[in-house]
Amino acid sequence: MESSGIKYKVGVYDKEDIDLTVLLQQFLEEKFNGEVGALAIFIGKVKSFSREGVEVSYLEIETYREHANKTLEKICSEVREKHGLVYAGIWHLIGRFKIGEPLVLVIAAGRSREEVFKALPELVERYKKEPALFKKEVYIDGSYRWLE
Numbered sequence: 001m002e003s004s005g006i007k008y009k010v011g012v013y014d015k016e017d018i019d020l021t022v023l024l025q026q027f028l029e030e031k032f033n034g035e036v037g038a039l040a041i042f043i044g045k046v047k048s049f050s051r052e053g054v055e056v057s058y059l060e061i062e063t064y065r066e067h068a069n070k071t072l073e074k075i076c077s078e079v080r081e082k083h084g085l086v087y088a089g090i091w092h093l094i095g096r097f098k099i100g101e102p103l104v105l106v107i108a109a110g111r112s113r114e115e116v117f118k119a120l121p122e123l124v125e126r127y128k129k130e131p132a133l134f135k136k137e138v139y140i141d142g143s144y145r146w147l148e
Contacts, residue, residue: 008091010076011069012133015095020105023091027107035086038113040120044104046097050137050145060136061094061103068092068131075126083119085110090127 108119
């Protein structure tokens with residue numbers, strides 16, 4: 001929703017520049033003129049173990065900012081239109097992250113739960129694949145792996 005009072009545009013941000021919990025609180029306080037009857041939220045956080053079960057020390061995320069921002073805006077716009085949402089947003093952080101820190105906030109807001117329940121998984125799956133975001137898991141033993 002272009003006219004919303006949300007301070008931060010959809011996109012990628014250095015982790016020091018935005019607090020996802022404050023952004024979420026700001027979103028929850030938005031009025032949206034009674035249009036929003038349902039809200040679905042996804043918050044991605046750093047896990048302590050890799051998919052293979054190796055203990056993670058920390059995670060680093062880098063990006064081609066211009067590509068990632070354009071792609072996230074496109075994803076939100078397309079999903080909003082496809083599912084008739086009032087609002088769709090994705091905010092992804094970049095930098096170095098400790099275990100348990102939040103990395104991403106995804107919001108689908110609509111008139112009913114039916115549209116937001118369909119839209120949220122699509123928003124999440126698309127942000128995981130389409131923007132130029134590069135994640136490096138660094139393990140307790142000092143080794144690392146770039147994730148696909």
